[in-house]
Amino acid sequence: MTRPWTQWVLLAVALAMAAVYLFPLYWMYVTSLKTNSEIFANPPSFWPADPQFAIYPGVWARRSMSTFLWNSTIIAAGVTAVTVILGTGCAYVLARYRNAWVDVGLFCILMLQVLPASVMITPLFVGFNQVGLLGSPRLAVILASAAKAMPFFVVLVRATFMSVPRELEEAALVDGNSRVGAFFTIVLPLARNGILVCAILTFMSAFGEYIYSKSIIQDPRFQPASVGLSGFLGPNSSDWNAIMAYSAIYVTPILAVFVLLQRRIVSGLTSGALK
Amino acid sequence: MSNVQIELTGVDKHYGQFHALKDINLSIEKGTFVALVGPSGCGKSTLLRSLAGLETITGGTMKIAGEVMNDVPPRKRDVAMVFQSYALYPHMRVAENLTYSLRLKGTPKEQALAAAEEVARTTGLSHLLGRFPRELSGGQRQRVAMGRAIIRHPKAFLFDEPLSNLDAALRVHMRKEIRALHDRLGATSVYVTHDQVEAMTMADRVVVMRDGVIEQEGAPLELYDKPASRFVAGFIGSPAMNFVPAMISEDGQAVLLDLPDAPRLPIGRALEPGRRVSAGLRPEHLTVTNAETAALRLPVGVVESTGSMTYISSGTDPEITVVIHGRSPLSAGEVMGLTIAPENVHLFDVESERVI
Amino acid sequence: MDISEAPAVNSRRRGNPVSRILSSIRDGNGFDILLVAAPLVFLVLLAGLPLIYNVLMSFQQVDMFTLGAWIRPFAGFDNYISVISQPEFPLVVRNTIIFVVGSMAGQFVLGFALALFFAQNFPGAATIRGLFLVSWVMPGLVVGAIWSWILAGDFGVLNAILRSLGLIEAAIFWKSDPNFSIWAVTIANIWLGLAFNMLLLSVGLAAIPKELYEAAALDGANAWKRFLTITLPMMRPTIGAVLSLGLIGTLQQFDLFPAITEGGPANSSTVAQYWAWQMSFTLYDFARGATISVMMFVLVLFASILYVRSTRSEVRG
Ligand SMILES: Nc1ncnc2c1ncn2[C@@H]1O[C@H](COP(=O)(O)OP(=O)(O)OP(=O)(O)O)[C@@H](O)[C@H]1O
Ligand SMILES: [Mg+2]
Numbered sequence: 001m002t003r004p005w006t007q008w009v010l011l012a013v014a015l016a017m018a019a020v021y022l023f024p025l026y027w028m029y030v031t032s033l034k035t036n037s038e039i040f041a042n043p044p045s046f047w048p049a050d051p052q053f054a055i056y057p058g059v060w061a062r063r064s065m066s067t068f069l070w071n072s073t074i075i076a077a078g079v080t081a082v083t084v085i086l087g088t089g090c091a092y093v094l095a096r097y098r099n100a101w102v103d104v105g106l107f108c109i110l111m112l113q114v115l116p117a118s119v120m121i122t123p124l125f126v127g128f129n130q131v132g133l134l135g136s137p138r139l140a141v142i143l144a145s146a147a148k149a150m151p152f153f154v155v156l157v158r159a160t161f162m163s164v165p166r167e168l169e170e171a172a173l174v175d176g177n178s179r180v181g182a183f184f185t186i187v188l189p190l191a192r193n194g195i196l197v198c199a200i201l202t203f204m205s206a207f208g209e210y211i212y213s214k215s216i217i218q219d220p221r222f223q224p225a226s227v228g229l230s231g232f233l234g235p236n237s238s239d240w241n242a243i244m245a246y247s248a249i250y251v252t253p254i255l256a257v258f259v260l261l262q263r264r265i266v267s268g269l270t271s272g273a274l275k
Numbered sequence: 276m277s278n279v280q281i282e283l284t285g286v287d288k289h290y291g292q293f294h295a296l297k298d299i300n301l302s303i304e305k306g307t308f309v310a311l312v313g314p315s316g317c318g319k320s321t322l323l324r325s326l327a328g329l330e331t332i333t334g335g336t337m338k339i340a341g342e343v344m345n346d347v348p349p350r351k352r353d354v355a356m357v358f359q360s361y362a363l364y365p366h367m368r369v370a371e372n373l374t375y376s377l378r379l380k381g382t383p384k385e386q387a388l389a390a391a392e393e394v395a396r397t398t399g400l401s402h403l404l405g406r407f408p409r410e411l412s413g414g415q416r417q418r419v420a421m422g423r424a425i426i427r428h429p430k431a432f433l434f435d436e437p438l439s440n441l442d443a444a445l446r447v448h449m450r451k452e453i454r455a456l457h458d459r460l461g462a463t464s465v466y467v468t469h470d471q472v473e474a475m476t477m478a479d480r481v482v483v484m485r486d487g488v489i490e491q492e493g494a495p496l497e498l499y500d501k502p503a504s505r506f507v508a509g510f511i512g513s514p515a516m517n518f519v520p521a522m523i524s525e526d527g528q529a530v531l532l533d534l535p536d537a538p539r540l541p542i543g544r545a546l547e548p549g550r551r552v553s554a555g556l557r558p559e560h561l562t563v564t565n566a567e568t569a570a571l572r573l574p575v576g577v578v579e580s581t582g583s584m585t586y587i588s589s590g591t592d593p594e595i596t597v598v599i600h601g602r603s604p605l606s607a608g609e610v611m612g613l614t615i616a617p618e619n620v621h622l623f624d625v626e627s628e629r630v631i
Numbered sequence: 632m633d634i635s636e637a638p639a640v641n642s643r644r645r646g647n648p649v650s651r652i653l654s655s656i657r658d659g660n661g662f663d664i665l666l667v668a669a670p671l672v673f674l675v676l677l678a679g680l681p682l683i684y685n686v687l688m689s690f691q692q693v694d695m696f697t698l699g700a701w702i703r704p705f706a707g708f709d710n711y712i713s714v715i716s717q718p719e720f721p722l723v724v725r726n727t728i729i730f731v732v733g734s735m736a737g738q739f740v741l742g743f744a745l746a747l748f749f750a751q752n753f754p755g756a757a758t759i760r761g762l763f764l765v766s767w768v769m770p771g772l773v774v775g776a777i778w779s780w781i782l783a784g785d786f787g788v789l790n791a792i793l794r795s796l797g798l799i800e801a802a803i804f805w806k807s808d809p810n811f812s813i814w815a816v817t818i819a820n821i822w823l824g825l826a827f828n829m830l831l832l833s834v835g836l837a838a839i840p841k842e843l844y845e846a847a848a849l850d851g852a853n854a855w856k857r858f859l860t861i862t863l864p865m866m867r868p869t870i871g872a873v874l875s876l877g878l879i880g881t882l883q884q885f886d887l888f889p890a891i892t893e894g895g896p897a898n899s900s901t902v903a904q905y906w907a908w909q910m911s912f913t914l915y916d917f918a919r920g921a922t923i924s925v926m927m928f929v930l931v932l933f934a935s936i937l938y939v940r941s942t943r944s945e946v947r948g
Contacts, residue, residue: 006753007752007753007754008753010748010751010753010756011753011754011755013748014748014749014753014755014756014759015759017745017748018759018762018763021763021766021822021825021826022762022763022765024774024777024778024781024822025765025777027777027780027781027788028773028777031780039786040785040786041786042785042786042791043791043795044786044788044791082673086669086670086673087670089665089666089667089669089670090666090667090669090670090671092666093663093666093667094667096663097663105667107939110935110938110939111932111935112674112678113879113935114879114883114931114934114935114938115678115682115928115931116882116883116885116904116927116931117883117885118883118885118904118905118907118908118924118927119682119685119904119907119924119925119927119928119931120678120681120682120685120924121908121911121912122685122688122907122908122911122917122920122921122924123681123682123684123685123688123921123924124677124681125911125912125917126684126688126693126698126917127680127681127684129698129699130699130701143677144677146673146677147673147674147677147678148678150670150673150674151674154670165360165362167358167360167362168362168364168365170324170327170329170349170356170358170362171356171358171362171364171423172364172375173328173329173348173349173350174327174328174329174349174350174352174354174355174356174433175350175355175375175376175379175423175427176350176376176379176380176427177350177379178348178350178657178658179656179657179658179659179662180656180657180662181379183662186364189366190365190366201768204768205768207770208769208770208771208772208773209770210770210771210772210885210886210889211885211886211908214889214912215908215911215912226770226772226773226886229772229773229776230772230889230890233772233775233776233779233889233890234889234893237779240780240783243776243780244776244777244780247773247776247777250770250773251769251770251773254768254769254770255765255768255769258764258765258768259762259765262758262761262762262764263761265761265764265768266757266760266761266764266830269830348654348657348658348659349658350658
């Protein structure tokens with residue numbers, strides 16, 4: 001039997017482990033606020049002596065982050081839209097039927113889920129080049145990333161649809177609705193939360209997408225924030241406070257959304273991840 | 276214009292290789308309450324869902340109100356269905372659940388609302404119209420499901436075990452209520468249940484199914500008095516009929532049961548002597564008499580009494596159960612004498628299991 | 632239910648094909664077909680065809696001149712031979728193995744330990760466990776940037792901490808020492824994938840009935856015995872899924888390389904997926920890029936067969 005005091009010990013250990021694990025995040029924020037000389041202090045300081053908040057507007061302007069983040073947002077929104085519109089229907093059908101065809105479909109989707117982007121980028125680039133899609137590079141990235149995001153989305157949303165009882169849809173049909181009507185008035189509203197969580201996850205991962213954008217988008221006006229970050233990042237970087245400030249601006253919105261929706265995201269993942 | 280509301284001719288249903296409904300022929304008159312009974316997996320739900328259009332039949336014709344419905348989608352069949360799980364739309368309030376079908380038909384809002392209030396009054400839901408299904412008790416949900424069906428005045432009501440999620444007392448109560456509703460609306464109802472008491476007490480006609488086949492169809496007492504097969508005889512009636520292997524006597528006027536001393540029971544008619552049969556004796560048709568003179572004498576195995584009824588089972592193989600009203604002085608180990616009227620001895624063919 | 636047996640589709644009676652298709656979409660399985668067809672076409676165009684195209688290119692001669700052409704000279708196995716005979720090939724294979732095995736082992740062992748720890752019953756367990764997952768939603772490039780700074784040689788905080796703990800004497804040049812560079816990326820990748828491993832393993836642990844442990848405890852099994860005889864066997868399908876997902880995820884990991892080492896120094900931290908990309912996009916040798924990708928794809932296929940098998944036995948069970 002666990003006695004109360006062991007529970008508090010466990011809680012303390014858990015908090016300590018979380019602190020160690022999340023230290024890199026802390027380090028990002030702390031470094032971003034340090035002065036140039038404090039960065040290279042030895043031993044390093046764990047709390048900025050003289051926080052430089054001015055670095056944020058500075059990096060924002062110098063690195064034209066508004067353009068980069070805008071592009072990231074456009075790309076992520078496009079990927080999410082394509083994925084949700086195409087993937088939801090697919091997930092629904094895969095959840096509704098249980099037969100050999102569905103098994104084949106699921107198997108293919110699992111296969112697609114595992115294709116590394118680094119495997120796909122070469123043929124995609126050459127193919128896009130041949131059909132002239134490289135002329136609208138953001139669209140090309142949206143299409144490529146949506147194909148990458150779709151399998152994961154379908155697998156998770158399918159789990160959501162499976163939790164909507166079949167009989168509700170059947171009752172709607174008998175009550176006088178068409179298949180289309182029953183899908184939109186009964187099934188979709190009941191699966192809405194799950195779809196929303198998966199859409200947010202899709203958005204987050206598309207917001208951080210790098211390899212397709214780096215390979216396909218040459219023009220800095222259209223590059224997303226990840227490519228912008230890579231511009232001043234390398235084995236020999238030294239501009240660490242700026243890099244960390246850039247990173248902080250980039251990830252803070254994602255982190256905020258994640259912390260707010262943590263419960264739902266985790267339960268959405270755990271119900272669908274292994275199915 | 277005939278009075279037939281639902282007519283099935285030669286209906287077949289295959290699930291891939293599996294033959295779920297085999298050559299179903301059934302006609303249901305307007306205004307009748309038909310119960311579909313049978314053991315689990317016999318195809319009751321499949322038949323009901325085919326009527327609703329939720330499954331496509333693979334052969335035969337299905338008519339509702341004279342129209343062929345084989346390829347008509349559910350929404351154009353004008354039937355209402357009450358599901359075992361009730362299938363209330365969780366994101367809609369009771370009033371919206373009730374009026375869903377009306378809104379789909381384009382009924383004006385006030386009219387739909389008035390209809391909902393009317394239905395709520397007859398089903399006792401008036402004070403619950405603003406609630407969500409999750410805020411209702413099981414019995415209340417059941418009523419909403421009923422209300423959703425009756426608000427439409429459909430051509431037929433289809434019920435799939437609607438009471439099986441309720442407790443015993445409520446079930447008995449709802450049984451009466453559903454039947455009263457049916458009578459008041461003059462509706463045509465098909466009611467699936469695996470509870471034969473429910474079927475016997477509620478229905479005008481009972482259809483007994485087994486393995487996708489209709490075994491027998493008729494009025495409840497007809498099934499009880501003249502079961503067409505050993506299966507129906509065993510299924511209808513509680514406690515179940517006793518079956519004993521037997522042989523027709525040499526004069527053809529009686530059966531000799533395969534029990535110690537080969538007891539002889541007159542059958543009131545003449546049959547081919549020496550024929551092997553299965554004899555069916557209902558527990559309530561056996562009466563205990565003087566052990567000295569009775570034709571059928573059996574040792575007493577277990578005596579169980581509920582106060583009003585006493586169940587006595589013999590210590591023989593096959594076991595014979597007897598039901599008597601009130602108490603019995605018998606106790607285990609004694610010998611009881613039993614008699615039965617010749618017309619109550621049911622005989623079934625050993626091979627085909629049909630009645631003889 | 633079979634797709635071909637979905638609720639009634641009208642047929643014979645309404646003749647006009649257009650209205651027949653429309654009514655099938657409204658009431659029949661035309662709706663399902665429509666819903667599946669659109670994503671199917673999309674995925675075939677953007678995943679299926681490229682995959683085939685990739686295999687095709689690995690047997691072709693592709694350079695800047697034939698990049699836009701549809702018909703290119705056939706090269707037989709030349710590309711494969713040339714990839715294998717590259718001087719850095721053995722190094723890349725070694726690095727890929729270190730990266731994959733190191734990442735998977737680290738993620739799995741630490742993830743399992745954390746999952747076991749958080750399976751204990753104490754206040755806030757679920758919430759704190761959920762916090763770990765932030766690593767999983769962060770952009771890979773940002774994670775790479777942060778670790779690149781933590782692992783910096785002279786001023787990195789990791790060296791400072793290790794030194795103050797007395798674990799090392801002199802600073803380790805994680806990113807620029809060829810003996811450590813691949814490990815630098817591996818450490819970052821372990822951090823990145825650890826939480827997801829833990830989450831999946833926690834789900835598996837939660838599914839083990841408590842009565843089993845109680846029964847074993849009554850039979851006198853100590854904690855270690857219970858772990859060996861109940862936890863491990865019951866977790867087998869989950870462990871299979873987690874390991875194969877780990878393999879897949881590790882082979883997909885790309886962003887950390889450009890952020891931390893760029894494959895250097897002297898290819899000492901180049902792994903297959905980064906090498907393939909470099910071939911195509913810094914050397915513009917698309918044929919060899921495609922060839923390396925095909926080799927990797929075979930590896931991933933193997934991992935996913937393992938994955939599908941383990942999830943099957945778990946879900947259908
Ligand atoms: N979608 C399906 N695919 C394949 N077989 C099915 C399907 N639905 C039902 N069956 C089979 O058809 C048979 C009849 O099923 P049905 O649901 O009609 O039984 P039931 O009489 O309603 O039983 P219960 O009393 O248990 O509800 C069963 O053997 C069942 O396994
Ligand atoms: Mg049923």
